[in-house]
Amino acid sequence: MEALFWCCLVFGALIAIITLIFGDVLGGAADGATGWLPIDVNHLFQPVVLSGAVTVFGGSGLLLDRYSSWPNAGVYAGAVTIAVAIGAGMYFIYVRPMRDSENSTGYSxxxxxxxxxxxxxxxxxxxxxxxxxxxxxxxxxxxxxxxxxxxxxxxxxxxxxxxxxxxxxxxxxx
Missing domain, CATH: 2.40.50.140 (Nucleic acid-binding proteins)
Structure with missing residues (x-):
């Protein structure tokens, strides 16, 4: 269990660094990969949200495993809940306002x-x-x-x- 959490923590941190460097390319790829969906959820799958949630899942799982007396299922459920909450917070506090603030200078x-x-x-x-x-x-x-x-x-x-x-x-x- 601890190995999974460490992998998620390290993987999420690496993805965050890669996103920092190649963010526009990855954001475009995420838009294209979710274009088939019948609803507009492309913004939910932005790399910053996904990498943040994976990193939080790993970190919170490590902390819950070490400092709580919960069973394994409770640790996983708690880590997922915290990761979803932080991912949603990142979306509503950072991604959505930034997407809504974009201005285009193009016109017809x-x-x-x-x-x-x-x-x-x-x-x-x-x-x-x-x-x-x-x-x-x-x-x-x-x-x-x-x-x-x-x-x-x-x-x-x-x-x-x-x-x-x-x-x-x-x-x-x-």
Whole structure:
């Protein structure tokens, strides 16, 4: 029994070190390996959660075996319970908040329809100007034309009505 706990403790510690060095590759492999599941549980099988749980299982099993008077089955059950609790804690305290905080800077031009913008370069009635649109955590500049075919001076708040051929067609905010 003690040999199993020592193996889990050492194996979990080695996996933690390997995860520290190759974490992105292993995280992608975990996503691919669980892609067949009908529910989204990929984040539960992240290497940091698994290696943490295996390490805690080994360590808590050693401590329970040495310092408690429980029978072998009780030691195993206690070690599994502690490992699951710590693994769940790692998921809810570390993995889930980090996953939810990820921001992407990628966007599609079609996503800009309906967005608010500010005119940077005046837009003539039958010509082009420039607008500043807030996308995600940043701002982007785009070529714009007036949707209503009227002049729009710089500094005016507008809304993107339509996106055609890489040009934003905007209308004044009223």
């Amino acid at each position: 031009m079609e996503d800009l329809a309906g967005k608010r913008a500010e005119v940077l370069t005046s837009i003539p009635a039958n010509g082009f100007g420039e607008v500043l649109v807030r996308v995600g955590a940043g701002n982007v500049n785009h070529t714009a034309a007036s949707f209503d075919r009227e002049e729009v001076p710089s500094g005016t708040a507008v809304v993107v009505v339509e996106v055609k051929e890489g040009t934003l067609y905007v209308s004044r905010m009223d």
